[in-house]
Amino acid sequence: MKLYFANTSPYARKARMTLFEKGLQDRVETIFANPFEENPALTAANPLGKVPALVTEEGTAIYDSPIICAHLDSLAAEPALIPEGPARWAVLTREALTDGILDAAFAMVMERRRPAEQQSPSWLERWTTAILRSLDAVESDIAGYEGALTMAQIGLGAALGYLDFRLPDIDWRAGHPKTAAWFEAFARRPAMRATDPARA
Ligand SMILES: N[C@@H](CCC(=O)N[C@@H](CS)C(=O)NCC(=O)O)C(=O)O
Numbered sequence: 001m002k003l004y005f006a007n008t009s010p011y012a013r014k015a016r017m018t019l020f021e022k023g024l025q026d027r028v029e030t031i032f033a034n035p036f037e038e039n040p041a042l043t044a045a046n047p048l049g050k051v052p053a054l055v056t057e058e059g060t061a062i063y064d065s066p067i068i069c070a071h072l073d074s075l076a077a078e079p080a081l082i083p084e085g086p087a088r089w090a091v092l093t094r095e096a097l098t099d100g101i102l103d104a105a106f107a108m109v110m111e112r113r114r115p116a117e118q119q120s121p122s123w124l125e126r127w128t129t130a131i132l133r134s135l136d137a138v139e140s141d142i143a144g145y146e147g148a149l150t151m152a153q154i155g156l157g158a159a160l161g162y163l164d165f166r167l168p169d170i171d172w173r174a175g176h177p178k179t180a181a182w183f184e185a186f187a188r189r190p191a192m193r194a195t196d197p198a199r200a
Contacts (some may be wrong), residue, residue: 003068004033004042004053008197011065012052017071020191022076027057066095069151080189090196091150097153099136102162104130106107109166112166128163132164135176140179157186165197173184 003019005012019025033042035051046053052061054071062071073081082091103125111127111186137144146152160193161182163172173180183190184193193199 001057002045002055003028004045004051005030006032007035008165009035009051010106010158010165010197011050012154013158013161013195014065014151014196015052015054015068015072016195017158017191020148020194021079021081021154022072024072024075026146038171052056054166059172062191066099066151069095069154070071073151079149081149083150090100090144091152094144094150094152095155097137098152098159101131101134101159102155104128104134105159105162105167114158130178131170131172132175135172135179139176139179142182145182153186157183157192158190161187161192161197187192 003012003015005016016030019028027048031041033053034038035042035049035052039049042051044057045061048063050064052063052065052068055070056071062068070082082086082088108124108127108131111124115171145156156179160172160179163170
């Protein structure tokens with residue numbers, strides 16, 4: 001398999017953490033790809049030109065991060081990151097919430113890279129509000145991110161790590177003490193340390 005990734009991409013971090021947690025690193029060739037540069041190999045794998053993108057041993061392209069992670073989860077039984085039964089939908093919905101936090105955060109980072117006079121204060125405010133409202137939901141549901149490792153936890157770890165890395169001014173820990181305590185413990189996992197964008 002081949003995984004196109006960028007060290008600073010939180011979506012790619014989800015895929016890299018999943019590889020690590022599933023013990024599948026030896027089965028994958030990780031290929032650095034800057035999505036903002038011309039890259040025919042990346043766009044052949046993902047016409048959207050985004051990372052992560054996975055190409056399986058059979059040559060099938062798989063994207064985006066939730067689908068890649070679900071595929072990787074299917075390749076080895078343990079740990080089961082997406083449970084069967086009713087818990088499946090709860091885990092996938094929590095992962096979707098963390099992906100949505102990432103979407104809002106990534107949009108903010110891109111917006112702030114535009115010339116100041118072209119930036120939209122109303123969009124920046126809307127994305128900030130969405131991030132903080134979503135973290136309120138995580139805070140009141142923190143038990144849903146405890147226990148055996150799931151894609152919800154990997155998604156939350158990637159999202160909070162990205163807020164620290166790119167948007168520290170949001171100060172997400174204020175008003176979210178349970179989430180902050182959760183992240184302090186989760187960030188010690190070897191998979192989190194091995195994929196820390198600040199160490200890249
Ligand atoms: N929904 C996608 C988002 C992937 C994504 O937006 N990746 C960013 C890097 S962090 C990217 O490649 N952006 C390039 C672009 O937007 O053209 C996923 O979960 O994989």
